[in-house]
Amino acid sequence: EDSRIALPIGTTLDRYIKKKQDEFQYATGELSQLLRDIALAGKVVNREINKAGLINIGGAIGTQNVQGEEQQKLDVLANIRFIRALTKGGEACAIISEEDEHFTDLKNDGKYVIAIDPLDGSSNIDVNVSIGTIFSVYRRVSPLGKPIEKEDIMQSGIEQVAAGYLLYGSSTMLVYTTGHGVNGFTYEPSLGEYFLSHPDMMIPEDGSIYSVNEGMYNSFPEPVKKYITHCHDQQYSARYIGSLVADFHRNLLKGGIYMYPPTEKNPDGKLRLMYECNALSFIVEQAGGMASTGTGRILEVAPQSLHQRVPLFIGSKRMVEKAVSFF
Ligand code: AHG
Ligand code: MN
Ligand code: MN
Ligand code: MN
Numbered sequence: 001e002d003s004r005i006a007l008p009i010g011t012t013l014d015r016y017i018k019k020k021q022d023e024f025q026y027a028t029g030e031l032s033q034l035l036r037d038i039a040l041a042g043k044v045v046n047r048e049i050n051k052a053g054l055i056n057i058g059g060a061i062g063t064q065n066v067q068g069e070e071q072q073k074l075d076v077l078a079n080i081r082f083i084r085a086l087t088k089g090g091e092a093c094a095i096i097s098e099e100d101e102h103f104t105d106l107k108n109d110g111k112y113v114i115a116i117d118p119l120d121g122s123s124n125i126d127v128n129v130s131i132g133t134i135f136s137v138y139r140r141v142s143p144l145g146k147p148i149e150k151e152d153i154m155q156s157g158i159e160q161v162a163a164g165y166l167l168y169g170s171s172t173m174l175v176y177t178t179g180h181g182v183n184g185f186t187y188e189p190s191l192g193e194y195f196l197s198h199p200d201m202m203i204p205e206d207g208s209i210y211s212v213n214e215g216m217y218n219s220f221p222e223p224v225k226k227y228i229t230h231c232h233d234q235q236y237s238a239r240y241i242g243s244l245v246a247d248f249h250r251n252l253l254k255g256g257i258y259m260y261p262p263t264e265k266n267p268d269g270k271l272r273l274m275y276e277c278n279a280l281s282f283i284v285e286q287a288g289g290m291a292s293t294g295t296g297r298i299l300e301v302a303p304q305s306l307h308q309r310v311p312l313f314i315g316s317k318r319m320v321e322k323a324v325s326f327f
Contacts, residue, residue: 013039013174013185013194020178030091031137031162031178034112037089038135039174039194041082042166045119045133046187048077049168058126066101066307067272074125075099078118078133086114093140094148096306098275103306105148112161113138113152117275120165121243130169132245136279137162153306157278157299165245165279175201175249177286198253203289206318207255208236211247219264223294223326227259230322244271248280248314252287257315257323261294269311273303277312290320294327 011019014036021032052058057073065071079099086092086106093110096103098117114137121131138159142149164176172187174194184198210231217225231238239256241247247258260269271277281291281298291298291314301310313323 011196013196016183016185016196020180030111033089034086034091034114034137035162035164035176037085037091038082038164041085042133042172042174043187043192044081044085045078046166046168046172046189048081049074049125049131052125053128065099067098069122071099072119072122072125074131075119075122079116082116082118082133082135093144094152096153096274098272098307101307103148103153107147109144111140111144113140113148113155115275115278117272120245120276121241124241124243129243130167130241130246131243132168132249133166134245134276134279135164136160136275136282154303156302157273157281160278160282160299163279163282165249165283167245167249169246169249173197173249175252175283177283179282179286182283182287201252201287203252203284203287203316204255205288205316207251207257207316208234209239209251209254209256210236210259210319211238211240211251211256211315212259212261213240213242214238216263216265220261224259224261224323226326227323230326244276244280248284251315252284252289255316255319257313257319259314259323260312262311266309268309270309271312273298273301273308273310274306277310277314280314284314288317289315290317292320292324294324 017032060070061073063071091110092112092114093106094113096115117134124131138155140152142152162178167173175184182201185194186197187194260271262269277298284291293311313320
């Protein structure tokens, strides 16, 4: 092994979580356990994704979800894996998922409500392109021992106590925040451990990458068209993977803006407030960036329905400010 490129193995995720717990960030230990449960389910899903081409779990399953999308086998599988891990873990009392029409009341004394996009980037599963998982964690607000209430479920993004994503990319990563900055962990498959690889992540204040499905340009609102022209004038690089997590992660590291504007087909944009936009908006703000609907802060949008969509402009602060200045 070349000693110039061999990296020392550092802090494991477990050790890091324990350390933060001791620093009173989440003193009771329940949030720690919840993060471990998610990380573990991530390992299981990661293993299945890696084998997908070999064991016939690629492709569509033949059902539609409430979003009107063809469910892929891995959408359903990942949903089952995360719900199972969270149910067994006992820290979550309710789960809302992109793949389930209604929320699931786990009927236990768990203190946290989870919103999850179990598999993000479904259209990329069968073509060996990066995909992800996105999650938000909220505190239960209604009294324990009773059924879950609407107020437990319909919380704004500012109420999140933690949020994160798993990126199943050229390496698998877990990136999360508990409201004290953002940290990234890289999975070492042969050891079965996540290691802290990206401490205190900060998004560059400005950038030169723009990420948008420009094929839909003709149906974007005028302000968005104007901002895209600005990107052309600046000769920014266009980068669009089509997996939100992967596009977001690249821009987080390199500086950039991701946009999913309103379109004719999706007048509120395509992305879902509760399990896509809120989590990434919490992360980006913690990393010094910005997230907007075009006319307001994502985290302050009061949810009206479980599967509500919102336009999303997210990334480097200067770029998002510029984009929304056209509205
Ligand atoms: P999901 O696979 O969870 O349904 O999310 C798909 C989303 C997101 O990952 C991606 O950024 C976006 O859809 C791409 O949409 P377009 O194909 O319309 O660009
Ligand atoms: Mn989907
Ligand atoms: Mn998604
Ligand atoms: Mn999904």
